Amino acid sequence: MFDRRLLTHFDWFLLLLVLLIALLGITNLYSASSSWEGAATPVYLKQLFWLGLGLGVVLGLVIFDYRHLEYLGVGFYGVTSALLLFVLFFGKTSMGATRWIDLGFFNLQPSELMKIFVIIILARYFSLRGEIGGYGLRDLAAPFVLLGLPALMIMKQPDLGTALLVLFIGGTMILFAGLKRSAAIVLSVGGLLAAGGGWFLLHDYQKERIRTFLNPERDPLGSGYHIIQSKIAVGSGGLFGKGFMGGTQSQLSFLPERHTDFAFSVFAEEWGFAGSLILLGLYMLLILWGLYVARCAGDHFGMYLAVGVVAMLFWHIVVNLAMVIGLLPVVGVPLPLFSYGGTCMITTMTGIGLLLNVSMRRFMF
Template sequence: MRSDALPAPLRALPWRMLLAMLGATAFGLLTLYSAAGGRVMPWAGNQGIRFVVLFVVMLALSYVRVETWRRIAYPAYAIAFLMLIVVEAMGHIGMGAQRWIDLGIIRVQPSEFMKLAVVLSLARFFNGVPPRFIGQPSVLLVPVLLIGAPVGLVMLQPDLGTALMISFAGVAIMFLAGIQLRWFLGGAALLAAMAPIAWGMLHDYQRNRVFTFMDPESDPLGTGYHITQSKIAIGSSGLWGKGYLGGSQSHLDYLPEKQTDFIFATMMEEWGLLGGLTVLVLYGYIIWWGFQLAQASRTVFTRLTAMGLSFTLFLYVGINLAMVTGLAPVVGIPLPLFSYGGSAMMTVLILFGILISIHREEQRSR
């Protein structure tokens, strides 16, 4: 069927991006099915149901006008920030961290939603700043607080990976908004001076992750176990992999967190280098589409929002892949659309809903 034969609302959808997203999700569901030993439950089935529901939510959000996203940016930030305070006061503790709010039927991770709220609020702020005032110290104070306040709360949970994602995305938006490079150099120098203090604030297990990253073989059965097993799974896969349902590291439970943080290693063990490259191509196209959308946007708000959300998706993928291949410390960042979990999938599909909303707006204005 030709695209011009479709109803107008369907023609406005970015079908190539959606097909890439559906392809990545299907690949993830196949991997979860294999990780469970060839069983639909508990991972692939639950993840599939979640995705179908959230995909419908994403399509509904794509009809929200961009002006509405701009208006709710600050309220959304305030709600996410209050949820972070609630987490600190009475959040659910799991795996040594206090990151979730238990609502009974579901546990939500507010720091995930803050990734989106920071992007929207910074885009709205810079949208209202005249270009001649960009870079003034009084102007810089607001975005620094918008980024720093939630990062501080997230570090208390503790969740170093999410704190880094919020920081990187926020700094990227400030740079794209036109902040002069000298301010970033000054900020980097300040952070370097504060590094000993930040190191002292880290928990023991976080310091061990840094030590393990620098020398994973120093404790292969302890702190270095995760990354050692991940490297074995990836390194033993070869070009074609060991075959679907044939992963020894994952099926014999040598690979920890095989359905969440290390799902890429689970997939590569069975599908090999070609499977890994396929996943990279799918994510690469999705992220490229987002950056192209940002470049074509006609307002400061839509340009910064599209670029910030696309960069957030890039951070999800980049940090996770660097983590499982030993190029970065293990910081607990999931692989979007692949890793098992509700909060991250909800965040990513809301992210896509906002991007498609911007896409629709741009299509209408042409």
């Protein structure tokens, strides 16, 4: 079953790139949380633990041929949808949102799992349909349902950020599958209308965030506080930054959530534009490499899988960075491999595991 060729084809470059970014992230967390003296376990150590666990997930994933997922994925998708439904009714409520299932030792967040399973199920759908010279609206009915149902349930939790991410991931895969001209026009118009109509479906706090984003100075110490403080942190970093552990904004705790969603602000403040450029370059390399893996994939399923994972990483990176530097409203999307958090780390590493899997089996049927 195990082929020695798998080892020779293993994508060491991708793994090393991921590890490099993750270690940069942990170093950054060390600085971000250094002023929390007396904490039980330092955040950076916990993140190191999650990275280890994530590598375990990667190892577990690359052993099995990703092609098994084509069939298993349907079941996983079904179970996770059921879990999402379950969360809506019986989930654990925290800070006004119900997203978790309390498993005692661990809070399971099905919406995170859903990101992966949406990728798998859409990859299966498109690889089955094959190349049909552009998808029409009728052909897209099934993907829309597969995508829309979980997105709606996640939106209901309410977790707008994750719901939009799921839609973005699915949308990217649909775009890649190819649209008929008519379908493309209908979808763009429909999308614009939905964005307008969606405003009325938003919760008050979500509307508030968007208003604040459009004009943060409107409420500088209330909901605009995060954006302003983060911009000051990033901007005051200048060209070369204030040096490791030298960020006054982040060290003096003006910066909220600096170890999770705003981890990049700490980095940008301490390493300046030069550091930001390098980090963005690494992320860009990761994305391009992922697309390269898609291009070389051994079959359609693997190709779509790789595109889906790349889309997931890409939208996380772009949305988080845009939020941190004031280009998007605060929606609570973490920066993969950089923000502290077990769930995000595991989801990211699952994606990386799938990429590596597709990559190392590119010459096999």
